[in-house]
Amino acid sequence: MASRDQFQRFIFEHSQVRGVWVQLGESFxxxxxxxxxPDSVRSLLGEALVASILMSSTLKFEGTxxxxxxxxxxxxxxMAECSHDRYIRGLARFDEHAVSEDSFHDLLGEGRMAITITPNKGTRYQGVVPREQDTLGGCLEEYFDRSEQIPTSLLLFANEETAAGLMLQRLPGATEEDDDLWNRVNHLARTVEASELLELDSEALLHRLFHEETVRLFDAEPVAFRCSCSRxxxxxALEAIGSDECYSILDEQGSIEMDCQFCHAHYRFDRNDIDHLFTGHTLH
Incomplete structure (x- = not known):
């Protein structure tokens, strides 16, 4: 049985080439x-979730x-999000009457894609992802090339039950030998079949692809779905829209009810809750 809901780093010994493997089951x-x-939307959501984990592995701080x-x-x-401790969440909104088994660009049409990095402490960063390639992985590879100047290969697959991915990167300071290694392992990685990434565990997959190389595989880390919403x-969020709007809703509806778009948790607030929010005390 292949591993599920795991994230694992690996390196090619004595080189500036590294990799990351992810496989999702229950969380996906x-x-x-x-x-x-629909299948096409679910598959793209799975690819995006995997990509968020792979890309978050490059971050050196706590955040998302x-x-x-x-x-x-x-x-x-x-939308797909991964935190530094490998908690993921995601969603997709779609026109159920228009979705078919379309390609990446057919599904999204004209539009914008971005990477948002939000540290728990510090400044939020957002980078635009070019939409010039035919797959999500290809677009994200181009993002790394343009924004980070780090050659990157991203292989992303998803079906109804599982999502998985593999990322290879050639780090700065690579030697001529590293360039040769990069070309070799990148070519080998491109031969991987969807079924291999979705079904094999990390050791079996890396051995099948890179058995002639010296690969060091680090300990696996768990990945899980967890929504960051709370009361x-x-x-x-209610405080941000202001007291006038909140009291207007209370006068009209008697309470304020909100559902989380990621996990569908339901929150209900009465007048006492809103009084306490804006004045620090309740009226009775």
């Missing part, structure tokens, strides 16, 4: 169960990395 199914996603796309095609919104954060 839990996220995919939040809406009746998210991949966000807004399109004018059948898939209106795509306190939802109150913070």
């Amino acid at each position: 199914r839990e996220i995919g169960s939040q809406a009746p996603y 990395l998210s991949i966000q796309a807004q399109g004018e095609g059948p898939l209106r919104t795509l 306190e954060r939802t109150l913070g």
